Amino acid sequence: MERRYLILEMLKKSKTPVKGKDLAEYFDVSRQIIVSDIAQLREEGHKIVSTRDGYVYDAGNKVRKVVAVKHSAKDIYDELKRIVENGGKVLDVIVEHPLYGEITGRIDVSTLDEVEKFVSLLMSSGTKPLSEISNGIHLHTIEAPDEESMARILKALKKYRLNKEEDVNNE
Template sequence: MEKKNKILRILMDSEEPIKGKVLAEKIGVSRQMIIQYISKLKTEGHKIASTRDGYILEREKGIRKMIAVKHSSNEIEDELFSIVNAGGTVLDVIVEHPLYGEIKGRIDVKTVNDVIKFMSLLKTTHATPLLELSEGIHIHTIEVKDEKTFEEVKKAIKKYLILDL
């Protein structure tokens, strides 16, 4: 089997992200070759996401909707906890930048532990949250199991909500 197809099979068999280093070891190639194979798979139409935890084959597990919100960096944790406690998964954050246009970052937060891990990374890396590039205005793609859950998510973050798209 072609190495590219082996990578795809490994990703298809996993529900969790897999680090590029792990894929490289399993396939017997360099980490750089994994990047090239993943790029090729993406150009072939496979929905492979590059996350901070590794590569994952995206599988929709419900309804995906976008919401526009505005808040400060100090309120990120509250927003994320509110969304996951209402049954939502925060897939990404999108901001509009005057020079680059749309900038999108993966978040992949679906549990309380994911929020804790994300906030820890935010604090320890001293990274600037994307919302700071847009005066706090940003968009999230939210995944929920059904419309009722989406309405619960909107209620939970009502104080941040600008509009749902």
């Protein structure tokens, strides 16, 4: 079907997520048709990710690592900021729950603006971050364009952790 491949090309070329609503308006079809088209593209093996901001094509040529961190809820902004400022994207947060096992929540932030929106939504919603389930201990899946960027991100996180430990020891 022609529309599906036009959607695929739009997603591949877009630098930002594309909302399903916008695709539906562009192609003059319902949102459900777009959801069906995306599902069929995925079945064909195309890596299309749904984020809260829309659909994103995942070219798959990035470096990914899962990193363990520990901090309080008030440090979420600083942690995410360090990652995106060094060229990374935070895909998710993973915590271990004593009853349910591993719980994963999508974050999908790669810019400072997205970090600010995420933290603002967290604060305004009145909910607690998943990391509170595990006393601040959690994992993040981080994506970077290359190994050099990933090394910069890991160095920034290590430096941040060491500075936090120093602050605690000086109290």
